[in-house]
Amino acid sequence: MKIKVGSRESKLAVIQSQIVIDAIKKKNPDIEVELVTMKTTGDIILNKTLDKIGGKGLFVKELDRALLNGDADITVHSFKDMPMDVDERLPIVAVSKREDARDVLILPKGQTEIDFSKPIGCSSARRRIQLQKLYPQCTVKSVRGNVLTRLDKLDSGEYSALILAYAGIKRLGLEDRVSRIFETSEILPAACQGILAVQSRKDFDVSFLDEFCDKDTLAISIAERSFIKTLDGGCSSPVAAYGVIENDNIILTGLYVEDDENQYIIKSKTANKSKAEILGKELAIEMREGYING
Structure with missing residues (x-):
């Protein structure tokens, strides 16, 4: 049996796909696995913010096409980069155990403090509004490109610092670049940050992924994505x-931003992990209605 694994061609994407490939080979040594890489539209258009060119779907469109036409049997994604609406023909069939979900601050090589005369590179509204509460004197400028491209822009002097996901930095072996790890109470992570998602065709046998899929992480991801979807949150939405998970319960914390982005609400709710989707929806509705009525 041969499995073709589709991936974006960036270094981080290949490393993440290799994590899945290694897990498949470890439990299924008789399966031949081939990595198929491709450049997505989101990787090509780097001079505009994602909300201006179509959102997160630009990172999966080519990979989805590869699945549908048989050029790939499974594809590997950073789950946080996947749109909320997934093609019914191409379900999420497995998720990894979650890597550290926190965000980190990275300074230019040789620097020990933020130079507030230059902007901090930050590509999401979620990070921006929380960052500006931590550093009221900062300015924030959008930054696009893969992690290594962003680091090059930082070290060339274009930015005073970057805010990136710790999971990607760890997977790239770049922990020594980290100047500060933000606790989730300081910057609440994006939904599914640190989680790898595997997608496949609806009729394709993916039993070789049974032991790779982490059931607790799956429950958490369902709750987080349910919260975001209920609020209509997309790539540029500040949510x-x-x-x-504690015992058998999920403690879900959500961030909801008021229309003018000057204020945001953070609230938590707990439910049994079997109620993950309902939990996300109920927390989102409570926060939205609390803002409207408050």
Whole structure:
């Protein structure tokens, strides 16, 4: 049996796909696995913010096409980069155990403090509004490109610092670049940050992924994505959700931003992990209605 694994061609995307490939080979040594890489529209258009060119779907369109025409059997994604609406023909069939979900501050090489005369590179509204509460004197400028491209822009002097996901930095082996790790109470992570998602065709046998899929992480991801979807949150929407499991319960924390983005609300709600989707929806409705009525 041969499995073709589709991936974006960036270094981080290939490393993440290799995590899945290694897990498949470990439990299924008789399966031949081939990595198929491709450049997505989101990787090509780097001079505009994602909300101006179509959102997160630009990172999956080519990979979805590869699945549908048989050029790939499974595809690997950073789950936080996937749109809320997934093609019914191409379900999420497995998720990884979650890597550290926190965001980190990275300074230019040789620097120990933020130079507030230059902007901080930050590509999401979620990060921007929380960052400006931590550093009221800062200015924020959008930054596009893969992690290594962003680091090059930082070190060339274009930015005073970057805010990036710790998970990607760890997977790239760049922990030594980290100047500060933000606790989730300081910057609430994006929904599903640190989680890898595997997608496939609806009729394709993916039993070889049974032991790879982490059931607790799956429950958390369902709750987080339910929260975001209920609020209609997309790539540029300043919303966030982060869940943790204690015993058999999910404690879900959500961030909801008022229309003018000057204020935001953070609230938590707990439910049994079997109620993950309902939990996300109920927390989103409570926060939205609380803002409207408050």
